[in-house]
Amino acid sequence: MRLSVLGAGPGGYVAAIRAAQLGARVTVIEDDEVGGTCLNWGCIPTKTIIASTDLLAKVRNLEHFGIDLTGEVIPDLSRIIDRKNKVVSTLVKGIRGLFRSREITLIQGRGVLASPGTISVTLKDGAQETISSDSIIIATGSRPAAIPALPFDGTSILSSTDALNLRQIPKSMLIVGAGVIGSEFACIFSELGTEVTVVEMLPRAVAAEDREISELLEKEFRKKKIKLITNIRVEKTVIKEDGVHALLSDGKEIIAEKVLVSIGRALNTDGIGLEEAGIRRGPKGEIIVNRRMETNIPGIYAIGDVTGGMLLAHKASAEGIVAAGSIMGQDAEIDYSIVPAAIFTSPEIASVGMREDQAAEKEISIGVGRFPFRALGKSHAMGEISGMVKLITDAATDRIIGVHIIGPHASDLIAEAAVAMKAGLTAQELAETIHAHPTLAEAVMEAAEDVHQMAVHLPGNRESRD
Amino acid sequence: MHPKDVRYHQEHTWVRVSGNKGTIGITDYAQDALGDIVYIDLPEIDSSVEAGTEITEIESTKSTSSVISPVSGRIIEVNEELSETPEIINEDPYGNGWIAVIEMDNPAEIDDLLDASEYGKLVDEESK
Numbered sequence: 364m365r366l367s368v369l370g371a372g373p374g375g376y377v378a379a380i381r382a383a384q385l386g387a388r389v390t391v392i393e394d395d396e397v398g399g400t401c402l403n404w405g406c407i408p409t410k411t412i413i414a415s416t417d418l419l420a421k422v423r424n425l426e427h428f429g430i431d432l433t434g435e436v437i438p439d440l441s442r443i444i445d446r447k448n449k450v451v452s453t454l455v456k457g458i459r460g461l462f463r464s465r466e467i468t469l470i471q472g473r474g475v476l477a478s479p480g481t482i483s484v485t486l487k488d489g490a491q492e493t494i495s496s497d498s499i500i501i502a503t504g505s506r507p508a509a510i511p512a513l514p515f516d517g518t519s520i521l522s523s524t525d526a527l528n529l530r531q532i533p534k535s536m537l538i539v540g541a542g543v544i545g546s547e548f549a550c551i552f553s554e555l556g557t558e559v560t561v562v563e564m565l566p567r568a569v570a571a572e573d574r575e576i577s578e579l580l581e582k583e584f585r586k587k588k589i590k591l592i593t594n595i596r597v598e599k600t601v602i603k604e605d606g607v608h609a610l611l612s613d614g615k616e617i618i619a620e621k622v623l624v625s626i627g628r629a630l631n632t633d634g635i636g637l638e639e640a641g642i643r644r645g646p647k648g649e650i651i652v653n654r655r656m657e658t659n660i661p662g663i664y665a666i667g668d669v670t671g672g673m674l675l676a677h678k679a680s681a682e683g684i685v686a687a688g689s690i691m692g693q694d695a696e697i698d699y700s701i702v703p704a705a706i707f708t709s710p711e712i713a714s715v716g717m718r719e720d721q722a723a724e725k726e727i728s729i730g731v732g733r734f735p736f737r738a739l740g741k742s743h744a745m746g747e748i749s750g751m752v753k754l755i756t757d758a759a760t761d762r763i764i765g766v767h768i769i770g771p772h773a774s775d776l777i778a779e780a781a782v783a784m785k786a787g788l789t790a791q792e793l794a795e796t797i798h799a800h801p802t803l804a805e806a807v808m809e810a811a812e813d814v815h816q817m818a819v820h821l822p823g824n825r826e827s828r829d
Numbered sequence: 830m831h832p833k834d835v836r837y838h839q840e841h842t843w844v845r846v847s848g849n850k851g852t853i854g855i856t857d858y859a860q861d862a863l864g865d866i867v868y869i870d871l872p873e874i875d876s877s878v879e880a881g882t883e884i885t886e887i888e889s890t891k892s893t894s895s896v897i898s899p900v901s902g903r904i905i906e907v908n909e910e911l912s913e914t915p916e917i918i919n920e921d922p923y924g925n926g927w928i929a930v931i932e933m934d935n936p937a938e939i940d941d942l943l944d945a946s947e948y949g950k951l952v953d954e955e956s957k
Contacts, residue, residue, distance in 0.1 A: 582886075586868055737890060748867075748890060 365496040369474045372399020374667030374679030375502030381687035383465035392474035397458045401676040404524040411447040416554040441530040476636030498662045498690045505628040505668035513624045520622045537619035541568035543706050545625035550709040553587045560590040573718040573767040654696040656686035703781045705774035713777035716765035730756040732813030734806045736770040738820045741801040747771040752810040761789035790814040837948035838899035851900050854927045858952045863889040866915045871907045906930035
């Protein structure tokens with residue numbers, strides 16, 4: 364079996380390795396760098412920078428931990444970016460090494476679907492190469508979306524990719540879009556000392572999350588003096604000497620040194636020969652695939668962001684595993700019932716399964732348990748008491764159907780919730796599982812107890828919960 | 830122990846009246862029950878508030894609680910000091926820990942509030 368994979372992001376490179384593990388001869392075509400958006404301009408770079416800003420926040424709080432620091436604490440964004448680049452290059456080399464060890468051929472150039480079973484590649488030096496294979500996986504991913512009112516120029520009006528390479532801390536920044544990316548950058552730059560304003564056209568920040576989670580994040584924004592304006596659009600921007608002037612839909616103007624546009628991502632589906640190959644696409648331009656990740660053209664598969672749905676690295680990887688297995692004759696199908704997601708704001712947010720309003724739409728009678736981190740010993744010991752765990756069950760069966768966390772290490776805590784849901788556990792069963800003390804995970808256990816008003820560390824007559 | 834120059838709401842807030850303006854805050858009993866205050870969401874200037882409803886939220890190491898306004902009116906001043914150092918409320922709840930000044934719609938509302946001795950009785954009841 365010869366397989367060609369177009370794109371080496373977290374979908375494509377995982378599919379390539381898995382197919383090679385199963386015995387395929389694999390060629391990967393990548394226009395830029397292996398690892399794709401996730402490794403080069405997304406998940407990993409932002410988390411590396413957040414490691415610095417988290418540390419900065421801790422150091423600024425040293426006195427509360429009984430430690431004196433003489434001298435100033437000064438973040439140097441240029442060196443933070445250097446460190447980020449080093450981390451990225453280490454991991455890029457790691458993937459290249461894995462490719463070599465699996466005898467996967469990496470061709471660097473721009474690939475286009477040509478005749479069935481062939482991809483024609485324009486190499487970096489302009490030369491052409493044609494690659495033939497039995498199967499093809501399209502994994503070309505997505506890029507930051509632009510809007511006419513906010514044309515990226517790389518210096519004043521930035522995409523998330525540009526923002527990851529700023530070497531000087533801006534005095535002020537307007538972030539357009541309070542979704543995952545905008546909210547993460549708001550926390551990063553606010554901690555670095557930038558005066559941050561976030562505008563969002565929807566009524567709340569991280570609008571894809573449970574409402575209570577959004578409300579708690581908005582409160583954390585207020586604590587950090589991040590200004591959030593919702594239900595508003597940017598109509599026009601003019602770059603002047605004193606910064607970017609952004610005209611808002613309510614007639615007000617905001618002036619900021621930098622504008623970061625994080626309104627969403629556009630799928631990389633143009634110019635790769637999809638129309639010519641007759642590959643069927645949906646209303647948003649996404650490639651339509653079946654549960655085996657195969658398109659309407661036999662032998663051509665698609666995975667990751669180009670297939671629409673949730674734009675998540677781990678979703679792309681899971682689809683890559685399914686596509687590779689499917690191509691290699693396994694009986695593989697994708698299961699989207701449990702896809703956890705994390706947002707690396709400060710504090711972190713993570714969720715899996717249904718939100719409360721989604722359960723209401725489906726007219727499911729639900730049970731809800733909540734447990735605030737401030738009621739947990741470990742949180743106090745760590746000095747991180749903001750946030751809560753919210754656990755939603757189907758009231759008829761007590762099975763857990765959704766877990767939403769905002770608080771310390773939420774992104775790690777969600778794994779337990781995902782496993783519990785995969786196993787079909789009830790809140791009662793999760794509550795009866797002994798959790799080590801003192802750990803943050805006890806908050807998940809207590810939230811499960813609270814579904815039946817049995818959380819040990821919550822008062823009996825509660826008026827306020829968070 | 831409960832200052833006599835203010836009037837009290839049963840939800841543990843106080844108002845100190847001067848003309849048609851009322852300065853409000855939380856009581857010593859409230860700050861003690863809350864424990865170390867870590868954050869207060871300062872109300873917005875010019876916003877309106879009804880007596881007996883939430884004017885803002887206060888967060889301590891123990892809980893998040895509503896602050897109930899003892900009077901109705903328009904918020905004309907807030908204590909900006911609290912945004913950086915909310916612990917002032919713990920230290921001086923009736924003085925430097927004031928939260929906001931309200932231009933009262935109806936100064937007669939004051940008559941519905943408790944005086945120091947009535948509030949003292951309420952607190953004694955609740956602490957039993």
